[in-house]
Amino acid sequence: MALHQTYNATDIHQIWKDAYHPGGAQASFDDQVYDWMFHTVQLPAGKWIDSGCGTGDLCFRLWSHGCQVLGVDISAKAIEAARSNAARHPECAAQVRFEQSSLEDLSPAVQGEHVHCRGVFMHIPDWSKALANLATRVKPNGYFVVFESNATSVEGFIVRLMRPFRKNRSELKKTPAGWEFWSEYQGAPFLVRMFHLDAIEKEMEKAGLHLVKQRSLFVVDPLRVPAAIRPLMARINHLWFNMNLPFASGVIQIYQRKA
Ligand SMILES: C[S@@+](CC[C@H](N)C(=O)[O-])C[C@H]1O[C@@H](n2cnc3c(N)ncnc32)[C@H](O)[C@@H]1O
Numbered sequence: 001m002a003l004h005q006t007y008n009a010t011d012i013h014q015i016w017k018d019a020y021h022p023g024g025a026q027a028s029f030d031d032q033v034y035d036w037m038f039h040t041v042q043l044p045a046g047k048w049i050d051s052g053c054g055t056g057d058l059c060f061r062l063w064s065h066g067c068q069v070l071g072v073d074i075s076a077k078a079i080e081a082a083r084s085n086a087a088r089h090p091e092c093a094a095q096v097r098f099e100q101s102s103l104e105d106l107s108p109a110v111q112g113e114h115v116h117c118r119g120v121f122m123h124i125p126d127w128s129k130a131l132a133n134l135a136t137r138v139k140p141n142g143y144f145v146v147f148e149s150n151a152t153s154v155e156g157f158i159v160r161l162m163r164p165f166r167k168n169r170s171e172l173k174k175t176p177a178g179w180e181f182w183s184e185y186q187g188a189p190f191l192v193r194m195f196h197l198d199a200i201e202k203e204m205e206k207a208g209l210h211l212v213k214q215r216s217l218f219v220v221d222p223l224r225v226p227a228a229i230r231p232l233m234a235r236i237n238h239l240w241f242n243m244n245l246p247f248a249s250g251v252i253q254i255y256q257r258k259a
Helices: 012-020 024-040 057-063 076-087 127-135 154-165 197-206 227-243
Strands: 047-051 068-073 096-100 114-118 143-149 171-175 178-185 188-195 210-218 250-256
Touching (some): 012 076, 024 057, 024 250, 047 057, 076 096, 114 127, 127 197, 143 197, 197 210
Parallel strands (some): 047 068, 047 114
16 A cells, blocks of 8 residues: 555645755754765765655755765655756756656666665555565665664654653554554545664565664654754754764664675
8 A cells, every 4th residue: 555645745745844854953964964874884876766755855965975866756746846956956957867656666767776765664554565676776785775763762762651641643553563653644644653673674684685884863853843943953863873872763774785
């Protein structure tokens, strides 16, 4: 079941863009995260697929590290917004392209050498199929970078603690891969999953990809806090990343297909 209707809602992508790509402190934090990936871990430039690219902000970020990027998203609305963002960056038009496709039923037009997937598997009911499809695109020596939500986190603990006091509670399903919180967004089903991270590692191993690096990204998802305190939260999250502190709710995993 791919949630096409949910992601074609008009405002959902803008809400995410405002929370995750507001510029300012969050942008400086992301500058450092991607510098770490491309300079310290030394991920190669090359042909990257940004899977679940939304409005394309991270495609441009990957491009700024020398990559050719194919942004892929289930949502026609997101792809339309990404293309109009790209029109404002004519300097990268030849190296950044977009394709509409669900990850569960991945278009053969989606090809590359490496995969980047940030904050996406958590929203996909059949995430292991999406992962397996994307893994087939990773070339020998290629990388698959995943940013995902971690159930064993301070945020996960607080979310569970607060559930009994919430009025409009989502439905919680405990699965071997993690906790699934099901709710509705404008009448369509909406899923957020907090992963048991070893479930992702297991599926990657099945697909021939091995974990080479794992690092904390943030302690609290910016979307969880009011917009006014997001700049402060970005600084706290930045510190969490710099110190690689435990129990982060956002975690970066880097996998490689050995030649
Ligand atoms: C939280 S947003 C993240 C966007 C982007 N990766 C970022 O970090 O800015 C999740 C994105 O995943 C996309 N998505 C959700 N389910 C998908 C699926 N089954 N196939 C492809 N894209 C999907 C949504 O449309 C949305 O753009």
